[in-house]
Amino acid sequence: MKGLYVHVPFCVSKCAYCDFYSLLGRQDSIESYVQSVLREAGAYPPSFLRRDLKGELSRQNPSIQPPANEALEDFPSAADSRQSTYKKTSESAQTFQTLYLGGGTPSLLGPQNLTTLIHGLLVSPLAPCGRELERGVTSVVESTIEINPESAAPEFLQTVKNLGFNRLSFGVQSLSDCELKSVGRIHTSAQAVAAIKQAQKLGFKNISADLIIGLPGQTWTSLYASLETLVKMGIQHLSVYCLALEEGTPLAENPPADLPSDELQAHLFEETRAYLISKGFVHYEISNFALPGFACLHNLNYWRGGEYLGLGPAAASHLAGQRFKNYPNLDSYIADPTGQIEYIEELSKKEKAAEEAMLRLRLLKEGLDTIALAQKFGTDNVEDIITRLQKLSQEGLLVKDGSRFRLTPSRIMTSNPIFARVIAE
């Protein structure tokens, strides 16, 4: 296991586009929630995996695990220290090397609960060996927490810093107050800017911001203003998502008239991409841009078909080749955090190979190396996939470079139909 994800399902208000599992007005349950997360962590590995996983761990096949330094190969300027730590800690498959607190609104936990949570995780069976509580998560290669601008109080950020987090992901979404309001965000652009500045002042050197393309009333001028401000502030990472109208969300039920068309969204995305590249950012994944050395390792692990454990209601995991997910139900989670598995997905090797191919093609620079894929899943299980990849490259939808395939940059915005053809003909 490389990654540990903790889902924090609390929010002060629900954004109009959001279909993540999160609850309003349940902050009184945070303490019991934290205890349950620690119980879930303490019970690792999940009982259904115990035998499998031990077997898996004992016959740990090195060819199945991508090389430990793969994460950094695109970023030669990455800090040496990060690389060496990464190498060292990757030896134990049972502990995590990246930590990600997502939500919901993790910043709603407050200093006390966050400290309890992190300390608890560090003494759990999951923690890298020999950690000392006072060092916090400093020696976890990458530890990220999502911060919402309105709940980024200086003392909370200070706690985050003290606990050893080395990466912050701010839910900025836009720096136009109009656009923020239109989708029910409860913070202002000024709050977002102030929060980031505060974090920088505290010494955070790996800061990411989320932006949304396709907000009601958005234009290139307004999007450019948001981008430019953030880039000038010196943040290292940007996640740029296209607004999706997810079934059941208020936005999908009542779409505002001034939602940008698909054409405009595509245009905004192209402009964003060009601008960020001109500012030295690497477009390393479909919706992620980073300065060299600042790609999000936790997310890279997702795209590389890596293993991770998700804790909390609705959290997804990938262990011993199986994906499984907890029920999205806070109350039942609090009552019985280890009995929440909603489904366990059993896929054939062929299906797993196709899944990984699809995931890796999202990595625009790194792409998909078919030799490595064949090594991992067996030549027989990847033959059909390679045939399909070749056809796609002949059609100009993928770019072939030796044994490696990459998504054609102009096809990023219409990549779903391409991935669908990678998965199955």
Place this chain on the structure above:
Amino acid sequence: MKIHEKFENYCQSIRLFLVPFAPLVILFRCMENIRNFCIIAHIDHGKSTLADRMLEMTGMIHTTENAQVLDSMDLERERGITIKAKSVRMPFKSQDGKDYILNLIDTPGHVDFNYEVSRSLKACEGAVLLVDASQGVEAQTIANAYLAIDAGLEIIPVINKIDLPNAMVEECRQQLQDSLGIPGKSALLVSAKDGTGVSELFEAIVMLVPPPKGSSDEPLKCLIFDSFYDTYRGVIPHIRIFSGSLKHGDKIMIKSTGQIHDVDEVGYFTPGLTPTGQITAGEVGYVGAIIKKVGSIHVGDTIISPEHPETEGIPGFRHTQPMVFCGIYPINTNDYIKLTAALEKFQLNDSSIIYEKESSAALGWGYRLGFMGMLHMEITLERLKREYGQELIATMPSVIYKVVTTDGQFAMIDNPSKFPDPTRIDHIEEPIITLRVFVPTEFVGPIMALSDEKRAKLVAMDHPDKKRAVLTYEFPLAEMITGYYDKLKSVSRGYASMDYDFLGYHAGDFVKVDILVKENQVDALSFISIRESSQTKSRGLIHKLRKLIPRQNFEIPLQAAIGGKIIAREDIVALRKDVLAKCYGGDITRKRKLLEKQAEGKKKMKMVGSVEVPQEAFLLLLKMEE
């Protein structure tokens, strides 16, 4: 009306004269204890339920529960209609103390199968005319009654479903009287559902239906009124023997073809096949003669003895002509062989289907199928898909046009894509039917408006009673097959019923419209239209297509053209955004499932040039009219 008078006389003579003396009438041979009859009714008036009840009461089956024995195909039961005629032999002990053999010959209940109905009637001496007490006399009640009267059958009027709270027995009696001249007072009251009145009906059949005539000593003459295919025994014709007898070892000859077969088995339907030593004149049964070729047995043909090849055939035999055609294609071109096998097997049990190979530039290899009518087509396509697990593309149905070329020749063309170049066409004629629509008077207005839209010519309007009207139209068959029936039902809230006959070919100003998808002509979408409405139709079709074909990586112009002239156009703009962004805390499964769904959708697409066209684009055009 002449036919009424004829019927009136017939009834009178039977009822007033023959009935009181029936037990005294002595007929020659031993046929006096046989009664061959059928049940005729409008669709859904309870024919199959009555048949079940009769089988139950004569001990042929023990319990029917919900099963309708004579409707053996799932689809028939689902749609509540009987497609294939079948028959059954029932022993019956009458109140007069004698034992009788009652042969019930089931008839198909839909307007598309008039010919089969007429052949089944030929095998009987009497017909139970069933009317739903809650619905009254409807179009097919009348059409079938006329067929029975023409065939010289004794008619026993029966009002069914009298258990329903909305039964209108008196109205039904009046309608029988008014629209058919049948004495309504004599109608028996029955509830096939609970068995009320069925015993009385048996007695009436014994008393009123004349026993068959004919002699076992005369040369063999049998009518084929149905057939089915058995994997081991080949084609099994259902027969009514008019004269002579049949037993194992006999030789038989098919009148129309002269083919000779050796009789392997003869028997009755009970309702399964029950072999017997011999069947003789007046009886109904089957004959097995290892007839392997499906096309060699046709309903209406006559079986005779090769020793007497001069024996005349039973009049009225004709090869049925399909009226409606459509192309069918496998979604995946590799499945063509599977489709071929499925069709071959299918035709064994429905010889009224004809098919021939056809190829489409857009859809590859497929078959052109001919059907007796629109309903026949819908049922067949449904069954093909269901029984053989085949995904199919069915092209827009077409009728047979008579295309007269400038050199004075003419061709009968059932496929728009085979039309000659417009410059070579002198004129085109289309098939016209005589359509009778039965409808409560309050719906006459909407029906007339609907029919006007369909280029119908009203030739008569009758009022069989105060509440109902019969509209008789000269109606283009092509308009019938593009959704008229469904619309008729909807504008009349289900009350209208209809019946039709083929009338002839009439000339009209027709054009062939071609559809182009990204400059590629899709032959399977070509259609024939009257010139006047061709542009409206084309616009409608193009508009529908635009909504059906998903946006793709490039712009797709959709055009409709007559000859080289574009008469309608819409463009599908290129796909600009279809991307999954957020990774939901590593919820890859959700992402993968979305993509799998897309991939699944792609499988149902047909490639037309570089464009993926969903199956629905072809299917929806079946019901293009809007």
